[in-house]
Amino acid sequence: MNDKNDDLSSAEAEAGLPGDPVLFKVLTEISIISNLADREFERLMPGGLTLAQFGVLNHLLRLGVQQTIGEIASAMQVAQPSMSSTVKKLTEKNYVDLIPDTEDRRVKRVKVTPAGRAARDRAVKAVAPGLAALKDGTPGADWKAMLGELTRLRILIDSVR
Amino acid sequence: MNDKNDDLSSAEAEAGLPGDPVLFKVLTEISIISNLADREFERLMPGGLTLAQFGVLNHLLRLGVQQTIGEIASAMQVAQPSMSSTVKKLTEKNYVDLIPDTEDRRVKRVKVTPAGRAARDRAVKAVAPGLAALKDGTPGADWKAMLGELTRLRILIDSVR
DNA sequence: GCCTATTATATAGATGTCTATATTTATACG
């Protein structure tokens, strides 16, 4: 089941190496968590919806809008070609339709289909217990405070580019 | 330069959407930071060393050992085929050699070459200023505390699999 | 009006990651 870390001594330790700077270790943990969370999400989603794809559906449905590929890419903080790829997958699954703009024929607006809405609702239900379990498993954690610090860190890294 | 988020209102806000659970937003930020940090690292590394590749060199050199692909995969918390791929790239760059085990011919031990050591030293020097800048840019942040919480979160997610 | 610059999207090629599976070698048991 856990094929990657049967060794408790490393599983329960901080990531990275003793001599690494603390901030480097933080980034190492972040990288690992990102991968683990992605896969855990997709494991809960046998319907074949990836986290990237869910993100797009969730985004559009919450806002209740149609958006261009560029707008969605910006909102999700990914490059435009990445979003082109994700939208293409969603189109193949009939979870979104591409609505051409009659005034500007370069533009296609992404519109979630009823099947897409249903898929997103299933995803939310499938993931909720896992999120609750994480919350329960970290009683003392102040996620709001951490969110604030992570956001600062993200903006800082982003500003350097 | 920044082709993904010229819109300050979104760049300076928390990631995710207002209605998302806090923990979900945390994971969203983590995913974004992971990508940003990866690319920033590789941008500083024109010598063509990726973060994954650096991680292997750094790991082996700090410990001063040779390890099998499986051991390295476990230490870096990635699946074995991922590590096979990374080691293959390092081999092509002559940054590591594969030493066959005469007693167990299934095993190959990864050994960093002098060129690999030099590449890692260059990487450390190239990244240090960036890490310092991040530290300076977040004066009030308690990275040690955050590392502790991230580690708990990572272990929790890991245990669910 | 025409040529140029900008914008929106798509394509190509690379990396890392995963799961599932194949291959090779070692170990264990009847």
Place this chain on the structure above:
DNA sequence: CGTATAAATATAGACATCTATATAATAGGC
């Protein structure tokens, strides 16, 4: 001893992500 199981690595096929570049269409300047 021979067969079956286990272990270490490799291969195949998917995704997501990136950068660089191509294509198409709008907008602007002369």
